[in-house]
Amino acid sequence: MTRFIIRRLISIPLLLLGIVSIAFLISHNTQGDPLASIVSERQMDNPEVVAAAKARWGLDKSLPEQYVLYLRNLITGDLGTSFRTKQGVGKDILERLPATLELVIAAMILGVGSGIVLGVLAARFRNKPIDHAARLWALTGSSTPVFWSGLILLYIFSVVLGWLPGPGRLDPRSVPPEFMTGFLTIDTLLAGDFAAFGDALHHLILPALVLGWTVMGIVSRLVRGSMLDVLSQDYIVAARARGAGELRVLLNHALRNALVPTLTIIGFTFAYLITGAVLTETIFSWPGIGSYAVEAARNLDYPAIIGVTIVGGTAFLLSNLATDIAYAFADPRIRLS
Amino acid sequence: MSTAPLIEVIDLTIQLNTAVGMLEAVRGVNFSVADGKTLGVVGESGCGKSITMLAIMGLLPPDVVISGSIKLRGVELVGMSQRQLAGLRGKRMAMIFQDPMTSLNPVMTVCEQIIEAISIHDRQASQNAKRVRALDLLQLVAIPYPERRLKQYPHELSGGMRQRVMIAIAMANDPELLIADEPTTALDVTVQAQIIELLQRLQRERKMGLMLISHDLGVVAGIADEVAIMYAGRVCEKGPVETVFDRPHHPYTFGLLESLPKIDRTEDQLVAIPGSLPTLSMRPSGCRFHPRCNFAQAICAEADPALETVQDPLTPGVVAACHFAETALYTDQGAGS
Ligand SMILES: Nc1ncnc2c1ncn2[C@@H]1O[C@H](COP(=O)(O)OP(=O)(O)OP(=O)(O)O)[C@@H](O)[C@H]1O
Ligand code: SF4
Numbered sequence: 275m276t277r278f279i280i281r282r283l284i285s286i287p288l289l290l291l292g293i294v295s296i297a298f299l300i301s302h303n304t305q306g307d308p309l310a311s312i313v314s315e316r317q318m319d320n321p322e323v324v325a326a327a328k329a330r331w332g333l334d335k336s337l338p339e340q341y342v343l344y345l346r347n348l349i350t351g352d353l354g355t356s357f358r359t360k361q362g363v364g365k366d367i368l369e370r371l372p373a374t375l376e377l378v379i380a381a382m383i384l385g386v387g388s389g390i391v392l393g394v395l396a397a398r399f400r401n402k403p404i405d406h407a408a409r410l411w412a413l414t415g416s417s418t419p420v421f422w423s424g425l426i427l428l429y430i431f432s433v434v435l436g437w438l439p440g441p442g443r444l445d446p447r448s449v450p451p452e453f454m455t456g457f458l459t460i461d462t463l464l465a466g467d468f469a470a471f472g473d474a475l476h477h478l479i480l481p482a483l484v485l486g487w488t489v490m491g492i493v494s495r496l497v498r499g500s501m502l503d504v505l506s507q508d509y510i511v512a513a514r515a516r517g518a519g520e521l522r523v524l525l526n527h528a529l530r531n532a533l534v535p536t537l538t539i540i541g542f543t544f545a546y547l548i549t550g551a552v553l554t555e556t557i558f559s560w561p562g563i564g565s566y567a568v569e570a571a572r573n574l575d576y577p578a579i580i581g582v583t584i585v586g587g588t589a590f591l592l593s594n595l596a597t598d599i600a601y602a603f604a605d606p607r608i609r610l611s
Numbered sequence: 612m613s614t615a616p617l618i619e620v621i622d623l624t625i626q627l628n629t630a631v632g633m634l635e636a637v638r639g640v641n642f643s644v645a646d647g648k649t650l651g652v653v654g655e656s657g658c659g660k661s662i663t664m665l666a667i668m669g670l671l672p673p674d675v676v677i678s679g680s681i682k683l684r685g686v687e688l689v690g691m692s693q694r695q696l697a698g699l700r701g702k703r704m705a706m707i708f709q710d711p712m713t714s715l716n717p718v719m720t721v722c723e724q725i726i727e728a729i730s731i732h733d734r735q736a737s738q739n740a741k742r743v744r745a746l747d748l749l750q751l752v753a754i755p756y757p758e759r760r761l762k763q764y765p766h767e768l769s770g771g772m773r774q775r776v777m778i779a780i781a782m783a784n785d786p787e788l789l790i791a792d793e794p795t796t797a798l799d800v801t802v803q804a805q806i807i808e809l810l811q812r813l814q815r816e817r818k819m820g821l822m823l824i825s826h827d828l829g830v831v832a833g834i835a836d837e838v839a840i841m842y843a844g845r846v847c848e849k850g851p852v853e854t855v856f857d858r859p860h861h862p863y864t865f866g867l868l869e870s871l872p873k874i875d876r877t878e879d880q881l882v883a884i885p886g887s888l889p890t891l892s893m894r895p896s897g898c899r900f901h902p903r904c905n906f907a908q909a910i911c912a913e914a915d916p917a918l919e920t921v922q923d924p925l926t927p928g929v930v931a932a933c934h935f936a937e938t939a940l941y942t943d944q945g946a947g948s
């Protein structure tokens with residue numbers, strides 16, 4: 275097990291190198307000129323300014339040279355400087371990634387938790403009203419565009435009812451806590467500022483619900499399917515034959531087995547949302563990595579694009595590893611080697 | 612203790628809810644098992660043996676319609692709530708299944724599953740006491756290295772060992788009735804005999820009633836006190852096992868016995884019953900066996916023979932469902948002895 279983990283951890287940098295190379299090639303071969311976001315339109319006609327800018331950002335070198343230079347810096351942990359924000363991409367990411375992680379983790383907890391409950395209920399009451407209602411609810415969750423459900427929820431809970439705050443992570447009047455983890459809910463607690471903690475939590479609820487609803491849709495359908503599969507197995511009848519009651523059969527026997535195939539999709543969804551929560555981040559003015567990625571792409575901000583790609587790739591590789599480890603714990607028949 | 616038999620099945624009819632409507636899987640089944648006695652149940656695949664046993668255990672899905680009566684020591688089980696039935700299952704009546712490979716929960720250790728069977732019915736028992744009992748049970752079913760086996764998962768055990776574990780689970784609360792549904796069909800020939808021996812030993816030691824479903828007439832002859840032969844959802848002959856096998860009255864029983872390979876008979880003389888078991892929706896009118904019966908007369912296609920005591924002084928206690936139970940075999944063909 276330990277050897278398996280170590281081997282996989284070693285392979286991650288190699289895979290990342292591949293991902294970086296592809297991202298580098300693709301971003302440098304797109305139509306469009308990154309200079310447009312560096313040099314103002316009026317100065318574009320001034321060859322001196324353009325040449326200086328090119329030299330300043332290393333764009334005067336050949337592609338292979340740029341590539342080697344980028345990799346050399348990368349090894350020292352330098353992700354380059356963003357054309358747009360003019361500060362280190364590493365610093366940018368560190369500022370924004372915790373916001374996304376906080377949102378995605380909250381959404382995963384809500385979505386996976388409610389998805390499992392809903393999936394179990396739907397399987398238990400198959401073809402009964404509960405099942406149909408769950409199907410409708412899940413379908414709505416996974417097919418309603420986030421910007422639509424986000425705006426509706428904002429309108430209802432923030433504008434009409436006034437129960438929850440509007441977009442953003444914190445009330446503008448609140449004092450942001452000192453940066454420790456970057457998770458506002460944690461940093462406020464560490465700072466002992468309970469008012470700010472409540473504020474951060476309130477801001478988190480709506481975006482997490484919107485994002486979690488999508489997750490719930492996927493997870494509940496999957497859990498329902500694998501629960502039905504498991505419930506028809508011989509060991510379920512055998513468990514009943516030893517006197518196991520309904521709840522014990524559902525949770526101890528069926529769910530424990532049904533969750534195994536669900537782990538993959540949970541891991542995948544988590545990794546996907548790290549860079550894929552753009553719409554939610556945009557609607558809720560959430561300063562996360564997704565909106566950063568969109569800005570980077572719009573400005574052909576190569577260093578930022580590649581930096582975000584590395585974040586996304588790492589998220590996938592790590593969640594893959596975590597999924598495999600979770601698999602081995604959940605299913606004793608799987609031996610990692 | 613009352614004088615009611617351990618288990619008594621009277622006029623049991625089971626209707627399944629299928630895609631083509633309600634179909635009768637079993638009709639008018641009658642038998643009983645006394646304390647410490649063994650009833651062998653024999654019949655072709657699909658004749659309704661398992662369904663009958665599952666009905667006794669109360670393990671059929673709720674959309675299955677059961678009529679007639681199943682009494683456990685005089686207490687009616689048909690119509691009892693699932694909650695009450697679960698209290699009896701594993702406590703007073705236990706069941707083991709055909710395929711030990713799929714009857715144990717793959718993600719629970721042997722120990723967890725035995726302890727579950729104990730604690731469902733004995734909530735007071737301490738964790739330690741339950742472990743000791745689990746160990747005793749493994750010893751009871753003659754599993755070598757029981758300490759080590761307890762910690763293992765089902766996939767680490769052979770088929771024979773798994774069936775022993777299933778038996779240990781079934782014996783956890785010292786049941787009065789044990790139902791064994793083809794407990795050796797999925798096992799190696801050498802292991803089959805050991806499992807049958809084990810069941811016989813346990814039955815004698817614990818004085819429980821045993822219902823053994825088997826395709827192996829030799830096994831039934833060796834272990835059972837009574838035998839019930841089933842065909843197409845009905846009991847066609849029933850009585851003391853030696854009497855029935857020595858002097859069969861129903862043409863189907865006769866055919867079954869004839870199809871057994873005998874030492875003094877060469878291969879090409881082996882008689883199998885021609886034709887095959889009708890499917891549920893295609894069961895014939897009159898005697899269900901008539902399309903395959905060598906002795907069929909005109910009346911057989913019209914009237915369904917009742918299960919009645921055979922008027923033969925040589926076979927006391929035998930009942931058969933055949934219009935010609937007294938005459939067919941011994942007059943027309945001179946078969947039998
Ligand atoms: N859920 C179901 N839906 C429809 N038909 C069913 C269902 N379960 C069982 N049957 C049918 O009911 C009949 C009796 O089945 P049962 O399992 O009791 O047979 P069996 O005598 O135990 O056979 P085997 O020796 O193969 O175990 C079979 O014809 C089977 O096809
Ligand atoms: S009733 Fe007729 S068809 Fe049926 S078993 Fe007897 S002789 Fe054969």
Ligand SMILES: [Mg+2]
Nearest residue numbers: 660661662792
């Ligand atoms: Mg069967």
